[in-house]
Every structure is written in structure tokens, then in C-alpha cells.
Amino acid sequence: MKINFNDLKIQNKLIRSSIISNFKKTFDSTKFILGPEVELLEKKLAEYTSSKYCLTTSSGTDSLLISLMALGIKKGDEVITTSFTFVSTAEVISRLGAKIIFADISREDYNIDVDSLKNKLTNKTKAIIVVSLFGQTANFRRIKNVVKKIPIIEDGAQSFGSSHYGIKSCNLSLIGCTSFFPSKSLGCYGDGGAIFTNNKKIFKKMKMIRQHGQIKKYDYRLLGISARLDTLQAIVLLEKIKLxxxxxxxxxxxxxxxxxxxxxxxxxxxxxxxxxxxxxxxxxxxxxxxxxxxxxxxxxxxxxxxxxxxxxxxxxxxxxxxxxxxxxxxxxxxxxxxxxxxxxxxxxxxxxxxxxxxxxxxx
Ligand SMILES: Cc1ncc(COP(=O)(O)O)c(C=O)c1O
Structure with a gap:
């Protein structure tokens, strides 16, 4: 008996033929970057989470980075998160020169401990990244009672499809980020991610940052990065979201x-x-x-x-x-x-x- 930690082969068999036939269409159209499937996927993902806006990205890590960049996080700012998470959550804070303030976790769900978070708030706190680990969302109801004005980003890389008092993960705070790493609850065949928000201004900023800070081709208004989701990955995700x-x-x-x-x-x-x-x-x-x-x-x-x-x-x-x-x-x-x-x-x-x-x- 062969036991796999996370069995993707059976799932692949279920969707293989539709994915291949849709791949063929893209091979013919050659719209490998920002093809129509990317936009369709963003629409479906926004619907799934009941968010107003969704932006697909090249990874969960880049989703977090883009979110912090859109909030203007810079050197000298403090960003609170937990230490019991994947490296990306903290890495992106340091990458922008900001200071990571580590809060401790709760023994009940291994997510951020709200009292510990409360103790770490200062007038330099410019954002909080709340991780929803192992599929369970953090205690957003209590967190939002404690944190009124500071922007909260949910790192929902492990919690896509979960919900908290009826609200889907990634729509629980100002910005929600997820990852489509193959082993995630919704995974693609490579790297991918998405960002969700209900705030139009932030969405527009994040969209620009995702593509070199451009407002239109060759017109750069912000310092950005290159962090788009490939059309082929969007095709995979459009099939997988059905399951x-x-x-x-x-x-x-x-x-x-x-x-x-x-x-x-x-x-x-x-x-x-x-x-x-x-x-x-x-x-x-x-x-x-x-x-x-x-x-x-x-x-x-x-x-x-x-x-x-x-x-x-x-x-x-x-x-x-x-x-x-x-x-x-x-x-x-x-x-x-x-x-x-x-x-x-x-x-x-x-x-x-x-x-x-x-x-x-x-x-
Ligand atoms: C909690 C958490 N945050 C961020 C990430 C980063 O996602 P990605 O691998 O797509 O960059 C992961 C992925 O493993 C994760 O588990």
C-alpha cells in the first residue's frame, strides 16, 4: 500500500483531458500572458469569495509583497505578524526594509494570539499580516475589535475555501492573499497566487504594481514588479475551482x-x-x-x-x-x-x- 502525503495524481486524472484541450487553444492563440482565461478566473475567484476585486499573481509571496507595496510600507515601519508560519509572510516585510514585530500564537488553532497582537501595537504599526494556518482562519472577529484603523492583510495561502462566521477567507480584511502552489486547497501546475479586496483604490494600485507600475503600456506611474499569473495556470485553476x-x-x-x-x-x-x-x-x-x-x-x-x-x-x-x-x-x-x-x-x-x-x- 503506497500512501502519499498529498495525493495530486488522482485529481490530475479527473481534469487532464479538459485542461489539455484548453491548453491547445492557448497554444494556437499564443496569448500566454494575461489571456482571456486570466480575467475569467479573476471574476470566478472574486465571486467565490464575494470580494469586489480579485487580482491573480505569480505566487502567494508576490501577493503579499504587492499588498504591502500598495499600502506604502517602507523602512522604519512596523508590521506585526506571527512567527509560526511559512517564511514568505515575514520575508516580504523585511524585503521592503520594514521591521517585523512577531506576535505569538494560540494553542487552539496555531493562529495569531489576539492578546499578544494587542500588546505589540505601537504608533509605528503600519500593517498587520494575519495568517490563517492549516485551513482555519484566524479569529478575525476579535482581531477587528482590537485593531480598528491599521490595515490588515490576511495571508490565506492555506485557507482558500475556508470561512469565518460565514465570510470566506481572503475577504475577511482590507486585503486577502492566497497561493496556488500545487499542494494548496486550490493549486495550479506551477506557481501562482491571488489578491482580494473590496477597495477600488487599493485594487487599482495593486494592479499597476503587478505589472511594472504601469497604468498602460510603457506608461509607468509607480515602482512595480513583474508578477502576473500565466494563462496556462489560469486554465488549470478554472478546472480545479470546479472541484x-x-x-x-x-x-x-x-x-x-x-x-x-x-x-x-x-x-x-x-x-x-x-x-x-x-x-x-x-x-x-x-x-x-x-x-x-x-x-x-x-x-x-x-x-x-x-x-x-x-x-x-x-x-x-x-x-x-x-x-x-x-x-x-x-x-x-x-x-x-x-x-x-x-x-x-x-x-x-x-x-x-x-x-x-x-x-x-x-x-
Ligand atoms: C502561510 C503561507 N504564506 C505564504 C506562502 C507563499 O506562497 P507561494 O509559495 O505561492 O509563494 C505559503 C506557501 O507555502 C504559505 O503557506
Missing amino acids: LDAEISKRKKIFNHYYTNLSKINGIQINNIKKGNKSNYSVLSILVKKNRSKFIKYLKKNKIPTTIYYPKPLDTFKIFNKTKKITPISLEISKKILSLPMSAYLSKSKQEYIISKIKQYFL
């Missing part, structure tokens, strides 16, 4: 089955989805209370792949920080966290096998 909700439902069943079985085991901790949240169940993370490396070795011996998201909080890296260990909960979680195989196409028998091996280890 998105059904795949989330499938993963929900798989999550519930894991939860029912694993929550009874003493040696591990699995968190349930928080009130008000609908997850996309893209990543299944548990905490291993003792000796994680021994457990990983055991699973590996039994051909069960695992991944650690994330082995080190970002504030422990020299490139981001000079005063170490400022987020103790992130540090503690990073030593215990472990992600198990999760996919809409994980068969019942494979999941039963994984659960039985985990039970054997702990019971």
Missing part, C-alpha cells in the same frame, strides 16, 4: 474520522475546528506530546509519510531577529507539531491503516 467545494467536503469527512479516533489517544493532541470557522481541511496537524522524532521514525518504518510545519519559528532565524525566543508558544508548538497524510482522495482503507498504526504505537 474545490466537493474536495473540501471529502476532506471534512476524513478530518472527522481522524478526530474521532485520535482525540482518544493520550500521547497526542488533535484540535477540533473552532466555533464560527469552516475549515478547508487542507493540512491535518497534531501535537506529539513526547519524543516526536521516535514517532516519526515508527511511522516512516510503516510507510506513513509525515511533514513538520514548521520545525522552527521564524523569530529564531538570524535573518529576522536579534533578540531570540520572543514567541515561546510558537517555539513549544514547533517542537511537537506533526502533519499526517491528508487528501480528498485518501481512501478509507489507507486512513484506517494510518489510524490503526498510530493506535498501536500509543496504546
Whole structure:
């Protein structure tokens, strides 16, 4: 029995022929950059999240960078985010010369701890990047009560398709960013991303920044970058978005089955989805209370792949920080966290096998 951490091959088979036939149309038209499919995709993505505007981009990282650039973030500004996230979230802040202020996370969902965030606010805070990790949106309801005027960017790279009190991820704050990296809940066949907003002025600015700061061809009004989504990737995403909700439902069943079985085991901790949240169940993370490396070795011996998201909080890296260990909960979680195989196409028998091996280890 071969278990994959994230099974994309089955999904590929379902959409292969329509993607290839649409690729052929683009090969003939040669509209590889900003072809009609890109605009159509932006329309569909905006509809999906009920956002007024959507701008596709070359990656989740560039989406975050463009958002900060549009907000005018510069040297001397402070931008708050968490240390328990993928490197991009912090990297883009430093890239613009601003100072990253790391807040700690909540043990319930590993997202930003609202009290920690509150403590980090100063008159230099110019933006906040709130990450919605592992498919669950952060506590935006509370965050918006605490933060009234400072612009909030949601890093929804892992939460596309999720919602918070009925509002879709990426439409929970001034700007929402996502990634179409292949393993994401909506992934393409390469790099890609998108930005969402309801603010026309910011949207127009971001659109210019995405393409060299130009307002029209060869008329540059802002310092920009080159960060467009390819037409071929848009074609892939237009097919995959049709599967998105059904795949989330499938993963929900798989999550519930894991939860029912694993929550009874003493040696591990699995968190349930928080009130008000609908997850996309893209990543299944548990905490291993003792000796994680021994457990990983055991699973590996039994051909069960695992991944650690994330082995080190970002504030422990020299490139981001000079005063170490400022987020103790992130540090503690990073030593215990472990992600198990999760996919809409994980068969019942494979999941039963994984659960039985985990039970054997702990019971
Ligand atoms: C939380 C988070 N932010 C940002 C990114 C960056 O996205 P991309 O790889 O598309 O640049 C990722 C992707 O892994 C992510 O998980």
C-alpha cells in the first residue's frame, strides 16, 4: 500500500483531458500572458469569495509583497505578524526594509494570539499580516475589535475555501492573499497566487504594481514588479475551482474520522475546528506530546509519510531577529507539531491503516 502525503495524481486524472484541450487553444492563440482565461478566473475567484476585486499573481509571496507595496510600507515601519508560519509572510516585510514585530500564537488553532497582537501595537504599526494556518482562519472577529484603523492583510495561502462566521477567507480584511502552489486547497501546475479586496483604490494600485507600475503600456506611474499569473495556470485553476467545494467536503469527512479516533489517544493532541470557522481541511496537524522524532521514525518504518510545519519559528532565524525566543508558544508548538497524510482522495482503507498504526504505537 503506497500512501502519499498529498495525493495530486488522482485529481490530475479527473481534469487532464479538459485542461489539455484548453491548453491547445492557448497554444494556437499564443496569448500566454494575461489571456482571456486570466480575467475569467479573476471574476470566478472574486465571486467565490464575494470580494469586489480579485487580482491573480505569480505566487502567494508576490501577493503579499504587492499588498504591502500598495499600502506604502517602507523602512522604519512596523508590521506585526506571527512567527509560526511559512517564511514568505515575514520575508516580504523585511524585503521592503520594514521591521517585523512577531506576535505569538494560540494553542487552539496555531493562529495569531489576539492578546499578544494587542500588546505589540505601537504608533509605528503600519500593517498587520494575519495568517490563517492549516485551513482555519484566524479569529478575525476579535482581531477587528482590537485593531480598528491599521490595515490588515490576511495571508490565506492555506485557507482558500475556508470561512469565518460565514465570510470566506481572503475577504475577511482590507486585503486577502492566497497561493496556488500545487499542494494548496486550490493549486495550479506551477506557481501562482491571488489578491482580494473590496477597495477600488487599493485594487487599482495593486494592479499597476503587478505589472511594472504601469497604468498602460510603457506608461509607468509607480515602482512595480513583474508578477502576473500565466494563462496556462489560469486554465488549470478554472478546472480545479470546479472541484474545490466537493474536495473540501471529502476532506471534512476524513478530518472527522481522524478526530474521532485520535482525540482518544493520550500521547497526542488533535484540535477540533473552532466555533464560527469552516475549515478547508487542507493540512491535518497534531501535537506529539513526547519524543516526536521516535514517532516519526515508527511511522516512516510503516510507510506513513509525515511533514513538520514548521520545525522552527521564524523569530529564531538570524535573518529576522536579534533578540531570540520572543514567541515561546510558537517555539513549544514547533517542537511537537506533526502533519499526517491528508487528501480528498485518501481512501478509507489507507486512513484506517494510518489510524490503526498510530493506535498501536500509543496504546
Ligand atoms: C502561510 C503561507 N504564506 C505564504 C506562502 C507563499 O506562497 P507561494 O509559495 O505561492 O509563494 C505559503 C506557501 O507555502 C504559505 O503557506
